[in-house]
Amino acid sequence: MNSPKLNDCRDAFTATLERLAESDDRIVAVCNDSVGSSKLGGFKAKWPERLINVGIAEQNMVGVGAGLANGGLLPFVCGAAPFLTGRALEQIKADIAYSNANVKLVGISSGMAYGELGPTHHSIEDFAWMRVLPNLPVIAPCDAIETAAAVEWAARYPGPVFLRLSRVGVPDLLSQGHRFELGRANLLRGGHDVTLIANGTLTHRMMKAAEILAGQGIEARVLNMATVRPIDVEAIVSAARETGAILTAEEHSTFGGLGSAIAEVVVAEAPVPMKILGVPGVFAPTGSAEFLLDEFGMAPAEVADAARTLINRKAARAA
DSSP: OOOOBBBBBHHHHHHHHHHHHHOOTTTEESSSSSSTTTTTTTHHOOGGGEEEEEOOOHHHHHHHHHHHHHHTTTEEEEHHHHHHHHHHHOOOOIIIITTOOOOOOEEEEEEEEEEEEGGOOOOOHHHHHTTTSTTTEOOOOSSSSHHHHHHHHHHHSOEEEEEEEOOOOOOSSSOTOOOTTTTEEEEEESSSSSEEEEEGGHHHHHHHHHHHTTTTTOEEEEEEEEESOOOOOHHHHHHHHHHHEEEEEEESSSSSSSHHHHHHHHHHHHOOOOOEEOOOOOOOOOSHHHHHHHHHHHHHHHHHHHHHHHHHHOOOOOH
């Protein structure tokens, strides 16, 4: 059996951005000496005057983006996720979110994609930092198809957006022609025994875990929760009530991220047994992204084990 093709979501981002820029001359790209890692080389070749490289100066980069938006342009501000969000958090808060500036922030190589470069380059806090800010949708597409759809949506949306993209290749899970809807989860697999929820690079691992569980006679519902803010309350409540247990996984700290956002809904609306998989409040060590995800218990087989434990908790609760 052939392995599915793995696609880099950065390629989908830049291909879509270039296509949109062909017909919308308001679109400009701003980066922090990251033309290569943001894959903006093609954009620069076509429109050198529409790409602004501010150098390694993320705070200035965000301010430049806000100024361009105030001048009527449509800036996509691109940079490595740990530095875009960590170094420029104050500017994102004041110049982008508070000012409701029409700036699209694109965090490249998020999560532990820069694994071999160590903890300083891991971006496992960005969901927590970004989702607390008013006016700022937070989106982590699960594949290249959803990335392209999210970029198209972001270009139409009249306000700030944070788009979180990995550099780790992932298989396509959604159908061609998929249309992104803010705050709407995608049901990837039906099931009534437990619900598995993820986004970004973890989504295909959840699908593999669901296949393992199916081989054991357990039907797991799988939700792709690309939008972290605003979260899909309806899908979460339905999952809790209909399956009775929820397992989340994310390439992020277990504090403040996707799992926390879902838990906030579960505890208020439909309390059920729940477990959050992620980086458990530590600095992740050096190693490849795939190794680190496995190291923190997010290999598909370990996800399946965690799901079975939740099902047992559910059964004990009902007894």
